[in-house]
Amino acid sequence: MTVIAATAIAVSVFAAFQVASELLDWELRNTAENQLRADARVLAANAERAGLAQVQLPPYPGSGRLVRVVLPDGSTRTPAGQPGLPPVSEHAGRVARGTSADLMESKDGDDDGYRIYTLRAGDGAVQVARVADDSPINRFGLGMLLIGLLCVVGGALVGRTVARTGLAPIDRLTAAAVRVANTRDLDADIPDEGGGEIRRLIQAINDMLAALRDSRRAQRLLAEDAAHELKTPLTSLRLNIELLVRLDRRGTLDTALSAESRTRLLNDLGAQVAELSTLAAELTDLARGDTSDENTELLDLADVVVAAAAQARSRLPDLEVALDVTSVWVSGRPAALQRAVLNLIDNAGKWSPADQPVQVRLRAEGASAVLEVDDAGPGIDAADVPRVFDRFYRADSARALPGSGLGLSIVQRVVHAHGGRATVARSARGGALLRVDLPAAVPAAPSGIEGQRPPGA
Structure with a gap:
């Protein structure tokens, strides 16, 4: 940032110097030419009154203005002691002969350059000249150079100060990130300082650290x-x-x-x-969490429920599952959803008496697909309801039954990953009623799935 600031100031000063030099040169040249024209008109008026040969030429002041009279025969008159001007040009000769208008020209002498104005007077012409003086431009350029150097140095210092001040939070953020990487301490939040993008960056990193802590x-x-x-x-x-x-x-x-x-x-x-x-x-x-190689696709949840029920029957031949499902389309991962439905059926199968089937119902309700699995078992105690979906949680009455206490936790994770909600209540038969609500989707094309599957299908 320091280099950029110094470079930008140097370029700006150079561009300003170029523009200012051109403007100053134009202004000085225009002023000098106007003065030459005014002096030439005065000298021409005197020459017409007194004649070119007899007109009184102003004495040479030692510097500045120079004058010359061009006679009809082409010869010239100049004040005594005045330095010699360059020879009369062909264009100036035409002005003296009356074949051309007045003329402003630049001429180079032996040592200096001149601005010469030629104006017709009588049968000849008068010329007024000034030495082209570049010293004001040179002094101005030197002054601009010194000012530019000061501006570049000052801009570099200011740019460095601003950069260090503005990037100080980034330095502290870097140090904090290195400290976290070296110590593996995720509990130290980075101070929220700075403004704008820097503050948003620090907040994003703090959010990331919080997520890592939770993980x-x-x-x-x-x-x-x-x-x-x-x-x-x-x-x-x-x-x-x-x-x-x-x-x-x-x-x-x-x-x-x-x-x-x-x-x-x-x-x-x-x-x-x-x-x-x-x-x-x-x-x-x-342990895999929400990471999965399975792609999300548009599917009929009824097919997933029927497949999960068939898998549950193959694992537990004595399990009776009564299906009452309606075709409802959702967007999700088929294998994950089937695993969640299978866990619900397995959980209900542990509690349902041998002569009572596990009832599985699927229907569309508003913009949701509603799946209900209930059993005729003893139900879930009110004290256990808040922890039903916790990992490894098993009610006292369930500790003698097979299982790990992870099935319903997996159900909740899968449902949440699909934007749904899993709840538990008491069924009309006195057992547990586990309900899953998933966002319904519009099928991409008409399907051949039946609108209603009969119970026990």
Whole structure:
């Protein structure tokens, strides 16, 4: 900025000097020519009265004005002691002969340059001249040069001062960013100072630091909760395996455990492994956050619900799902939405009695697609409702059931990512009613999907 300021001032001073020099030169030349014309008219008037040969020529003052009379025969008269002027030019000769009008011309002598004005008088002409003096222009140029240098130096100093003052918040911002990078301390906000773009930049970086703090806090909580949730199934799995290994080393595996006990123990091991696999998959899904390679597309949510219900039936053959869905188009990621619907159905399947189906309803309501999943179980206690969608949260009544407490948290994350809302209430059958509202979309083209699917489809 200092170099730019100094360069801009130097260019401005140079341009001003050029313009001012031209104006000054024009003004001085115009003044000198007007004076030459006035002096020539006076001398011509005297010459016409007294004659060119007898007219009294003004004495040479030593500098400044010079005069000369051009006689009809081409000879000239000049005051005594006056320096010689350049020879009469051809154009000036035509003025003396009366074949041309008055003439203003520039001529170079032996040492100096002259401005010579020729005016016809009688049968000849008079000439008044002045030495072309460039000293005012030179003095003006020297003065402008000195002023320009002072302006450049002053502009550079002012530019540097302004730059350092204006960029001081940027320097402090850089130092704070380096400190955060070196210490990994995200809790130190950068002071909000400066104005305009700098203030907006600092606010944006503070917002970024806040988002990083929240992300780090969420990662820490996820790691702590995951370690806590993994501890119980891993401990149980390790104890059961150690028991089998110990009995096998002693050779008492067949005698110490009956066939029924071994079968039950192996089933427990299988269930624990399946629970760990599910927990690992859900932890991976949560750790990914909203990052996904899946593209958003326009889709019929009814197809997603039907596919999720079929997947739930294949995983739990005894689960009965009653579908009552209407074609509703939304914009979203099919796999993520199907995972969320599957989690809702799985959660309801844990609580619904064997003789009561899980009811899944999908309809359009205003500008929203409304999905409801209810069961005929005991419902959710009022104290547990605010924490239903929290990670790893499991009500006291649910701790004996399989699951990690992550399913509904994944549902809420997927719904929020699609601009929707997930809520919980009590169903008409006394169980839990989980409701999802998603923004509906207009289909791009008519589809072949039925407008209504019958219950149980």
